[in-house]
Amino acid sequence: MPDSIRPRRGRANALSSRAPDSPNLLARILDTPHLAQAVPRLHAEVLHRVIQHVGLEACSDLIALATPAQLSAIFDLDLWSSRQPGQEEQFDADRFGVWLEVLAESGADFAAGKLAAIDAAVVIAALAKDMRVFDGAAGVVDASDRDVGGYRLVARRGELSETMVAVLSALEADHPKYFHQVMRGCRKLSNSVPEPDGFHDLLEAPEQALFDLAFDRELRREKQGFVTPADARAFLQVSRGPQPDRDGAPSRNPIAAAYFRSIDSDGVPESSIGEGAGSEAAAVLNVLNLLGEAGVLPQRTSGLLTGAVEASPRLARMRTCLDWARDHDHAAYLQRSQELAFLANVIVAGSSIQGRAFTIQEAFDGAAAVCNLGLENWPTAVPDDLLIDRDLVPVFQVGWKVLHADVCMFAAERLIAVLHGLQCVDPDTQADLDDLRLRLTRHCELREPWRSGDALEVIAILDTPSWAALLGLIADFPVMHAVIRRSGSSRPHSVSASAFEFISENSEIATIREFLASLPDALSR
16 A cells, blocks of 8 residues: 555645755755656655655756646645644645746746646636636726636736736647636636525535535545545544444444545555666666655555564564464455554544644554554453454554543543642632633543643643643543653653653553552642
8 A cells, every 4th residue: 555644734844844955855866867757657645745845846847747647646635734633624725826836937838738637626726716717808807907818817816926827828829628617617716606595505606616626635535545534533533432343342433444445456556666667667766765765755554564563562462463464364464554554544634643743653653552552452362363354443443442531531530630629829820720620521521631732731830741741641642751651759850742652551551540640749749
């Protein structure tokens, strides 16, 4: 399965993390022999990682070599973003404007040719945010309006981009059928006014166009192995209280079942990058090696199932069962690999960690840790060959339910009990503590105590290490901060946000409970 998951960070975060050697990396890629033959053989995800790493504006030469299919797939990745990890992604028309400028660096005719090969609905949705389109003979033409191909273009904000006008003119000259399809689509959105009957509850044309665009994108991405944020959140929510089947394990999850049915088996496998002409294959491998050395590409998914899991004594049950599957049933082992990738996709799409998106490696590590916790709490004895016939999804669900009930909910309820008896001499701090207690109580009733996260800041006034630990425990994906292992006389005075580990064993839950038992003393100092 391709590396189908990616960190769903805001674009600002992606740019701010750009490596200082990005220009050098891009130069080395562009110097790769036979690059023109290699780029069309790369996965769109790989090209998108390069764009994220070095910046879109610097990638015009590389983008010029991409195929229409690659460009469409990259648009599905790059033109959509969300304000918060795990939330629905929205179409970013302004980002499309940057793309138009980058494509036009190779000429308006070139940009028009690239656009004419992608879904017109994407272009229509993007252009309609910047301009309204009318028939050329309609109304009085303002001095700032432009006429292209018999249509009048009116700017919605500021002035029309000269690049946009030039590319549309090239579309009209070289791709007239596509041009008129785009213009008619923009004209329809420009003239959309709902009838004032008060009896309809339909989306207006612009909102309906964006809804249809998002729906079509979701269908494409589901076939490529992505999980929508809505499905991911639903899966995680259901898994916090799974219904057992006859042997006490969770029954088959419909979201996971639909995911595996929808995966497009006709997609290009990763192994195909080494096929074909020797010079082209060598060029592809050279590019991938460069990106791997620069840290642009994540570790391959199989690495977690062999090297990473085997090297970690914390995942003993997971390692034993996976080793057995690998050694006795290769087909089952490959299926478990796909299931682990699905779970990592779910974590990236539907959850967050410390208010940010998961990295790919964190998502795989987190999924493996929850599965190991699920094996430790499996309702029956766990034989070494369990994962031959039993898939990882119910194993994850068992661990996820334990993580929610025995860590997140337990920590929230323990903190509520501590707050009931906590008195502070400062009235403002006491008011904030009372507010935290009330909000935690309310959200615990809904079994979502992490929604009180902002109110937890008052704990930092009393004891910063305790605040950092509680912030990790009372979360939609609970983790154990390093201060928990060092609680007591050796507890640190300063904390690092990144000093956490995923909870994978019952012994770690016992350590967490010992920390929670010490809260009254820590917060009363």
